[in-house]
Structures are given as C-alpha cells and as structure tokens.
Amino acid sequence: MSPETLVVRVLVTGVGAIIGQGVVKSLRQLPGVYIVGLDRDPQAFGRHACDAFQVKPQVAETDPAYERFLQELLEREAIDLVLPGIEQDVFHFDARRELFASAGVAVVLNDSRLISLARDKWRLHQALLEAGLPAIPSSRSTDWEQVQAELGPAPLLCKPRQGSGGRGQALVENEDDLHYQSRKQGENFMLQRLIGSADEEYTVGLFGYGDGESSRPAILQRTLGPGGATWCARSVAGDPLIQSACEALTAHFRPVGPTNYQFRKADGRVWLLEINPRLSASVSLRAALGCNEAAMSIDYFCRGQRPALAEWRAARCSRYIEDHIEYL
Known part of the structure; x- marks a missing residue:
C-alpha cells in the first residue's frame, strides 16, 4: 500500500485474541x-494479518515503562486511532485517556461510567433496578x-460479579453448592435466577452516540x-x-461507540444478561453481515460522523478451527 493511498493508521491491541483478530479482519x-x-505473544497469529506488528513489553500496564512504550509506538507509527481488542486494554486505556489525548490520538472507548458499571455485574444489576429497567432476580x-x-427454586446460576465469557459460572443445585460457591468466589459471589434456555440467547451490537441514541441494533441469535x-x-x-430493550438501555446508559448487549428471552420478555461496553467476540461476524463496527469507529472517532447501520444481511454463521503452518 503506497503512502499516498493511506487514509488512517490504526493500532489494534490483542491481535492474538479472537476480538483483536476480528477487528483486523473487519x-x-x-x-x-x-x-x-x-x-x-511474539508468535500471535493475528500478526500475519497486520501491516506491522509490535510485541507488548513483558511488564505490567501500570509500569511507567509501558506508558513510554505506548507513547513511542503511537508517535513512531503515526497512529490515528487505537482499537482495543482485549478487555484488559479497555480498562487500562480508560484510566489513561490523557495519554492518548496528549498524543493527539483517538481511542475507541465507551463512556467511563458505563465501563466501570458493566465491569461489576452486581452494580449493573442495582443500576437496572434503580432505573426501573427489567433485571434478572439476583x-x-x-x-x-x-x-x-x-x-425461586434451584437450579440457580452462580455468576462472578467480575468476569466475562461465562468464565467461573456454575449451577447451584442445593445448599451445599451454595456454600461451596460462596467460599470459592468470596466478594465476587452473586446468584441469579436461571432464565430461559441457550436456544433463546442473543448478542446485539450497536454503535452509541453518547446522547441516548444509537445505530440500529445488529441482532444475532447465538450458540x-x-x-x-x-x-x-x-x-x-x-x-x-x-x-425496545436496546432503546431503553441506550437511552438510560448513553453508550459511546461499539456496545454489546446480551439477552435471553423467557416468558414473553427480554432479559439482559450483561453489557459489554466494547467490541465483542462476534465483531467479525457482524462485519461480514453489514455492521462493520471498526469502520463505524473510524467514522465517529476520527471524522466526527454518526455511523448508521445501512445493511443487515440474512445469514447463518459458524466458526471453525483452521491450521496455520510456518515451515522452518
């Protein structure tokens, strides 16, 4: 790609993970x-899809050496936009917004309050109740x-207050299970009524404008x-x-940028499972069907435009494992 054809230079973090790879694909x-x-990981598979690749230093994100590394990387590569591809980077970059502002670099981050709230499922549950929005009994x-x-009666769902991707979840069938999970989880412990079935689970992507409005939701029924x-x-x-559920949540929480709502249907209602105020693991699936959140992020964060969902194609999607061989 010749320099004269370049429009925007994007840093994508976590290209060894499914979200980062999905962002690059988008x-x-x-x-x-x-x-x-x-x-x-210097051998991260996502490096093959990028124009350039940098190895993250083996230091904590809070180490001043990491901040210096980021500043130098942003300047050296003349980065226009940063797209965090892992949840940990969302949290770290949210706490270091001034670093990117001083470098004149846009970073795809949601509203700070929503990032903090969604990080703790119990706090999110309390916020839903306070707002008068439907909340799974917890x-x-x-x-x-x-x-x-x-x-209500067992089985119940033990869901860690902090965590993603269903990690740490377990069914509670009786009193012994309850005591075991409460000891295991400690302050991270919470319970929910088990709502609906896996056949009625949905992941929804939309782009928030920060004022209570958003693009039309891109809905996937998922396994x-x-x-x-x-x-x-x-x-x-x-x-x-x-x-309707997306409109109510968006009006109240006012998300900014890529936002993911996860729902289950039961008893003729829609129940929120969680909010991911970031790009989600289905980012590449949505991009293939007409909702390219990476492109929308460029329009919004770099060009000041309100991106809309122009197309949403009918499709069935599946993922599979493939081999990548590098002969030595």
Whole structure:
C-alpha cells in the first residue's frame, strides 16, 4: 500500500485474541487502512494479518515503562486511532485517556461510567433496578431459604460479579453448592435466577452516540462455544422486543461507540444478561453481515460522523478451527 493511498493508521491491541483478530479482519474490508498489531505473544497469529506488528513489553500496564512504550509506538507509527481488542486494554486505556489525548490520538472507548458499571455485574444489576429497567432476580445472600425465597427454586446460576465469557459460572443445585460457591468466589459471589434456555440467547451490537441514541441494533441469535464466545449464529432482521430493550438501555446508559448487549428471552420478555461496553467476540461476524463496527469507529472517532447501520444481511454463521503452518 503506497503512502499516498493511506487514509488512517490504526493500532489494534490483542491481535492474538479472537476480538483483536476480528477487528483486523473487519478493517481489511476497508481501503486505505494501515494496521499495526500489538500483542504480548511474539508468535500471535493475528500478526500475519497486520501491516506491522509490535510485541507488548513483558511488564505490567501500570509500569511507567509501558506508558513510554505506548507513547513511542503511537508517535513512531503515526497512529490515528487505537482499537482495543482485549478487555484488559479497555480498562487500562480508560484510566489513561490523557495519554492518548496528549498524543493527539483517538481511542475507541465507551463512556467511563458505563465501563466501570458493566465491569461489576452486581452494580449493573442495582443500576437496572434503580432505573426501573427489567433485571434478572439476583442475590448475594448465602442463606439457602432466603435465596430460594428471592430467586425461586434451584437450579440457580452462580455468576462472578467480575468476569466475562461465562468464565467461573456454575449451577447451584442445593445448599451445599451454595456454600461451596460462596467460599470459592468470596466478594465476587452473586446468584441469579436461571432464565430461559441457550436456544433463546442473543448478542446485539450497536454503535452509541453518547446522547441516548444509537445505530440500529445488529441482532444475532447465538450458540456459545469454548470460552464463552459466539460459535454459531443466525442474523435476525428485526425483533420488536429486543429493539425496545436496546432503546431503553441506550437511552438510560448513553453508550459511546461499539456496545454489546446480551439477552435471553423467557416468558414473553427480554432479559439482559450483561453489557459489554466494547467490541465483542462476534465483531467479525457482524462485519461480514453489514455492521462493520471498526469502520463505524473510524467514522465517529476520527471524522466526527454518526455511523448508521445501512445493511443487515440474512445469514447463518459458524466458526471453525483452521491450521496455520510456518515451515522452518
């Protein structure tokens, strides 16, 4: 790609992970984008899809050496936009917004309050109740009779307050399970009523404008695979219940940029499982069907434009494992 054809230079972090690789794949649909990949693993597969690749230093993100590394990388590669591809970078970059501002570099970050709130599922649950929005009955009690009175009969779902991708979740069938999980999770412990079934689970992507409005939601009915990421999915052209839930959540929480809502349907209602105020693991699936959140991020964060969902194609999607061989 010749320099005169370049439009924007993008740093994508975590290109060894599924989200980072999905972001790179989405950017490859666009002309005039130069992609710099970043990952702690020097052999990260995503490096092959980038125009340039940098190895993340083996130091903590809070180490001043890492901040110096980032500053030098942003300047050396003349980065215009940073797209965090792992959740840890979202949290770290949110706390270091001034670093990017001083460098004159746009970074794809949601509203700080929403990032903090969504990080703790119990706090999010409390916020839903305070806002009068539907919330799955939840509890932090370790008293079996009280838990059953609040949430109904077993099985119940133990869901860590902090975590993603379904990691650490377990069914609670009886009092012994309750006490075991409460000891295991400690302050991270919370319970929820088990809502609906995996057949009625949805992942929804939209682009928030920060004022309570957003692009039209891109809805996928999904099947989870290893690690809690979407493995198979079917696009949904429109769903009044889900669209109404997205409008209410967006109006209240006012997300900025790529935002992911996860729902289950049960009893004729839509129930929020969690909010990911960032790009999600299904980013490349949505891009293939007409909702390219990486392109929307360039329009919004670099050009000041409100991106809209112009197309949403009907499709069934599946992921598979492939081999990549480098002969030595």
